Amino acid sequence: MRIQKHCLLMIPGPTEIGYEALLAMAQPSIRHYGDDYVERHLHVIERLQTVFQTKNTILMIPGSSSIAMEAAVNGAVEPGQKILVPGGGMFAERFKEMAVNCNAELVSPEVEWCTPLMPELVADTLDQHPDIRVMAAVHNETSTGVTHPIEDIAEVCREREVSLILDTVTSLGGIKVLTDEWGVDYCVSGNHKGLESPSGTGLIAVSERAWERMNARKTPIHGWFLNLLNLKDYAERFAQWHPSGPVSQPSHVVAALEVTLDNIVAEGLDNRFRRHALCARACRAGMQAMGVELLAADEYASNTVTAFRIPDGTTDTETLRLMEQEFEIIIAGSHHPRLVGQMLRIGHMGSTADRNCMLLVINALAECFRMQGVKVDAGAAVEAVLAVFRNGED
Numbered sequence: 007m008r009i010q011k012h013c014l015l016m017i018p019g020p021t022e023i024g025y026e027a028l029l030a031m032a033q034p035s036i037r038h039y040g041d042d043y044v045e046r047h048l049h050v051i052e053r054l055q056t057v058f059q060t061k062n063t064i065l066m067i068p069g070s071s072s073i074a075m076e077a078a079v080n081g082a083v084e085p086g087q088k089i090l091v092p093g094g095g096m097f098a099e100r101f102k103e104m105a106v107n108c109n110a111e112l113v114s115p116e117v118e119w120c121t122p123l124m125p126e127l128v129a130d131t132l133d134q135h136p137d138i139r140v141m142a143a144v145h146n147e148t149s150t151g152v153t154h155p156i157e158d159i160a161e162v163c164r165e166r167e168v169s170l171i172l173d174t175v176t177s178l179g180g181i182k183v184l185t186d187e188w189g190v191d192y193c194v195s196g197n198h199k200g201l202e203s204p205s206g207t208g209l210i211a212v213s214e215r216a217w218e219r220m221n222a223r224k225t226p227i228h229g230w231f232l233n234l235l236n237l238k239d240y241a242e243r244f245a246q247w248h249p250s251g252p253v254s255q256p257s258h259v260v261a262a263l264e265v266t267l268d269n270i271v272a273e274g275l276d277n278r279f280r281r282h283a284l285c286a287r288a289c290r291a292g293m294q295a296m297g298v299e300l301l302a303a304d305e306y307a308s309n310t311v312t313a314f315r316i317p318d319g320t321t322d323t324e325t326l327r328l329m330e331q332e333f334e335i336i337i338a339g340s341h342h343p344r345l346v347g348q349m350l351r352i353g354h355m356g357s358t359a360d361r362n363c364m365l366l367v368i369n370a371l372a373e374c375f376r377m378q379g380v381k382v383d384a385g386a387a388v389e390a391v392l393a394v395f396r397n398g399e400d
């Protein structure tokens with residue numbers, strides 16, 4: 007049996023998986039249908055509704071989060087119709103590629119990377135193109151560590167009756183997501199980030215208005231699997247015995263997800279958001295005390311991932327190597343040509359949104375910089391991290 011050496015994952019997903027979820031998967035084969043499975047499925051969906059803060063229909067689609075992003079775009083926009091997808095990060099780019107693949111007409115105002123998408127830009131663009139009926143946006147842009155002011159953006163969409171597709175892949179479970187209050191029509195996520203489970207399903211909460219609009223399309227939704235109407239139709243017809251749609255679910259993953267959702271609800275969403283916010287603040291304070299430049303302005307800095315510019319005299323690859331080999335901690339680089347070689351990212355999501363993890367990672371980073379010949383004040387960094395936790399939430 008091949009068991010990989012385990013290093014502490016302080017990356018923006020996959021996140022660490024707790025023992026209970028691991029044990030939930032250590033069971034003989036689990037059918038994805040039948041009475042026991044139906045009971046588990048209903049429980050998981052109810053918990054997901056709590057975490058998404060929605061009463062909308064939730065579908066779990068085998069695959070990863072991107073499958074839910076693509077199913078949303080595929081259902082929401084017809085060939086030749088316009089869709090607004092502002093830029094500004096790697097996952098916004100992904101939405102653009104999906105829209106082009108659906109033969110939609112892309113309207114994509116530039117947003118400078120590492121800066122927030124402003125509601126004024128969304129409002130102006132929608133006012134210039136009153137025929138846009140759909141917008142796709144990323145809540146927490148993992149590639150830059152920016153959390154966009156989605157509450158205000160959603161209001162702009164609501165006022166103009168524009169359907170909103172929202173990627174909450176790295177916000178759900180760590181940063182507040184109010185699907186119903188914000189009027190998100192397609193709220194998309196996955197289970198291996200803030201929900202602390204293994205990857206295996208894309209999650210999507212779909213509003214009543216979205217179903218109505220999909221049913222009223224002039225052209226049928228292309229495809230069978232990435233077709234939300236088809237998935238819902240099967241899920242309803244098979245509800246009594248095979249409730250999650252027409253295909254096999256990764257049932258062990260769902261068993262793990264059930265455990266982590268129970269834990270998340272037991273912790274309390276608001277407590278969880280406060281914990282993530284506190285750790286993010288500590289992380290930023292530690293980095294700033296070392297004199298390291300953060301990529302996102304404080305007001306828009308993500309509570310689940312912190313992106314920073316690597317100090318002159320260091321490289322991303324050497325820092326990543328030292329972190330892993332010397333300290334058994336994995337942080338993230340950048341995969342995008344715009345940022346690769348310039349920055350690194352620390353994930354503080356799920357169980358690593360924790361004081362001890364923050365102390366470990368900040369200390370280790372300071373030492374990795376020193377090993378490359380760049381002296382930073384490790385003592386000041388640790389003290390800054392501790393001070394944030396001592397002072398708590400004020």
Ligand SMILES: Cc1ncc(COP(=O)(O)O)c(C=O)c1O
Pocket residue numbers: 018019070071072073097144146147148149173175176196205
């Ligand atoms: C914001 C965001 N959206 C989408 C994705 C894609 O997720 P997946 O790899 O689960 O398809 C990621 C992955 O990191 C992400 O961070």
